[in-house]
Amino acid sequence: MSAEKKEYWRWEESCWIDPDRNWRDARIVTAGIDVGSVSSQAVIVCDGELYGFNSMRTGNNSPDSATNALKGVLDKSGMKQADIHFVVGTGYGRVNVPFANKAITEIACHARGANYMGGNTVRTILDMGGQDCKAIHCDEKGKVTNFLMNDKCAAGTGRGMEVISDLMQIPIAELGMRSFDVDEEPAAVSSVCVVFAKSEALGLLKAGWTKNKVIAAYCQAMAERVVSLLERIGVEKEFFITGGIAKNPGVVKRIERLLKIEAVKTKYDSQIAGALGAGLFGYTLVMKQGAAAKQAA
Amino acid sequence: MITAGIDMGSRSVKVVLLEDITVEGAPQLKYSIRKTHLMLPGELDADQAAEQAFGDACRDAGVDRTAIKHIVATGAGRKQVPFSTDNVTEMSAGARGAVYMFPTVKTVVDVGAEEGRGIKTTAEGKASDYAGNEKCAAGAGSFAESMARALQLSLKDFGEYSLRSDKSIPMNAQCTVFAESEVVSMIHANTAKEDIAKAVLDAVASRVCAMVRRVGIENDVALIGGMVHNAGFVAALKKSLDVDNLLLPEMPEFIGALGAALIAAESGAAS
Numbered sequence: 001m002s003a004e005k006k007e008y009w010r011w012e013e014s015c016w017i018d019p020d021r022n023w024r025d026a027r028i029v030t031a032g033i034d035v036g037s038v039s040s041q042a043v044i045v046c047d048g049e050l051y052g053f054n055s056m057r058t059g060n061n062s063p064d065s066a067t068n069a070l071k072g073v074l075d076k077s078g079m080k081q082a083d084i085h086f087v088v089g090t091g092y093g094r095v096n097v098p099f100a101n102k103a104i105t106e107i108a109c110h111a112r113g114a115n116y117m118g119g120n121t122v123r124t125i126l127d128m129g130g131q132d133c134k135a136i137h138c139d140e141k142g143k144v145t146n147f148l149m150n151d152k153c154a155a156g157t158g159r160g161m162e163v164i165s166d167l168m169q170i171p172i173a174e175l176g177m178r179s180f181d182v183d184e185e186p187a188a189v190s191s192v193c194v195v196f197a198k199s200e201a202l203g204l205l206k207a208g209w210t211k212n213k214v215i216a217a218y219c220q221a222m223a224e225r226v227v228s229l230l231e232r233i234g235v236e237k238e239f240f241i242t243g244g245i246a247k248n249p250g251v252v253k254r255i256e257r258l259l260k261i262e263a264v265k266t267k268y269d270s271q272i273a274g275a276l277g278a279g280l281f282g283y284t285l286v287m288k289q290g291a292a293a294k295q296a297a
Numbered sequence: 298m299i300t301a302g303i304d305m306g307s308r309s310v311k312v313v314l315l316e317d318i319t320v321e322g323a324p325q326l327k328y329s330i331r332k333t334h335l336m337l338p339g340e341l342d343a344d345q346a347a348e349q350a351f352g353d354a355c356r357d358a359g360v361d362r363t364a365i366k367h368i369v370a371t372g373a374g375r376k377q378v379p380f381s382t383d384n385v386t387e388m389s390a391g392a393r394g395a396v397y398m399f400p401t402v403k404t405v406v407d408v409g410a411e412e413g414r415g416i417k418t419t420a421e422g423k424a425s426d427y428a429g430n431e432k433c434a435a436g437a438g439s440f441a442e443s444m445a446r447a448l449q450l451s452l453k454d455f456g457e458y459s460l461r462s463d464k465s466i467p468m469n470a471q472c473t474v475f476a477e478s479e480v481v482s483m484i485h486a487n488t489a490k491e492d493i494a495k496a497v498l499d500a501v502a503s504r505v506c507a508m509v510r511r512v513g514i515e516n517d518v519a520l521i522g523g524m525v526h527n528a529g530f531v532a533a534l535k536k537s538l539d540v541d542n543l544l545l546p547e548m549p550e551f552i553g554a555l556g557a558a559l560i561a562a563e564s565g566a567a568s
Contacts, residue, residue, distance in 0.1 A: 037478075060482070131475060131478075152471050152472060153433070153471070153472045154472045154473075154474035154475055159474055159475070160474070163474065191432070192432040192433070193432055193433045193434045193473070194434075194472075194473075194474045195434035195439055195440075195443070195473045195474065196411065196434060199307070206342075
């Protein structure tokens, strides 16, 4: 493998701070850290509102990934770690966030984050992460009422799309739009297993299919796969998608087409839902502690 | 009479030509074998690969191909052989070929590149039941192949490395794609290649064993398919199946083609 080998499969890293607000005005500052299998996010919540986030790749060491993710957003806002009152860790590496005051499962955090990002009418959440896929039901407070997940098989997870991105040598962010640039919508690739789908994709290219058409067939297969998961739990409106694949319109559109429901759109990066939920949980916990302290006094 | 069996596997094409077969009684087997690799994405389409493998086999054997009247195709691409006279499933061909090699066989384990399966067979070599990996690459050769690639070892070395390990590290991932990440993590954690190789082959063996158990493990048990060449896998499977004796044919990847050629001979004798 050459050093300059392009990494098509990774999403761009991103860092954002709300330009209209100053964290110094906030009474309570909390942070949520989501250490996922592929990417890690840190979100800063000021008085229960999203203030800033940083999304970057997970390294081979979870504690470092957590520290680096947080450092990015701290540096950008001029904040120090000591300025944060409470940190909640979530995601696959949540127990490895060294500075977290508490760890909460990503399912609870995604529901809470989706409730903030998509509004309190969201009832069904599809979280399409790097190595798993979850269908979650929640109430108007963003509390989980039911969920189903696939973490055994790469089909229908971000990893599957990454494999195709690498194979086609097309950046992952472009796959969705390219999948619409076809003469006619192809049928889904027939293989479920990502390993077999890869062989099938190569065969289709060889048979003269354009890359875009193969991508379209794969996006369709992925949509069908996650819709079968969603249908087992049932889809209630409103419907919201989190995770990296929410940024792939090729999959999102096809899921919407199959479900005959439109997903609620958000202006935020869909990958931050887990960390945002964690930060919001942190805020609630600090408020509760404050109330308890007041009562004791 | 000369008959042919052609096994269109997912990775390679195998051809067996049989001459003067006495199907009943003690058979005298004269054969010519030829294997053409069909690595995907190959230089060749399936039908071209079939044509080339068959042509080469005839030439090597010095046989005029027009003299071969019965050609039975098998394998995943069995319908892509334009010159075949008939086709049979991999289960039928595998059972027939295995019983020909080992008449006492009741259970056939077939592990190839993209498929792993357990087949129950009658004494005549007719498949009566089977269970396979179906839609998932775990439990097939390609799983081991992916992991060997992650370790930068050839498949052969991979098997030999595993034999030098006495550890059993359980693998968490069932999915080949996730297992690859797990192997990378093991490499990062400085786990010895020998131990990783054994962990991987134990995992494949346990997946295959679960399939075989669905049809029932009845002695004698034979293993056919390309994975026979992997000594580490054979050892792991033997342990997993918990059998005293695991029969291993010579040229294990040709057993399907042999079975198809035998079926061709039978149909030729009948007509």
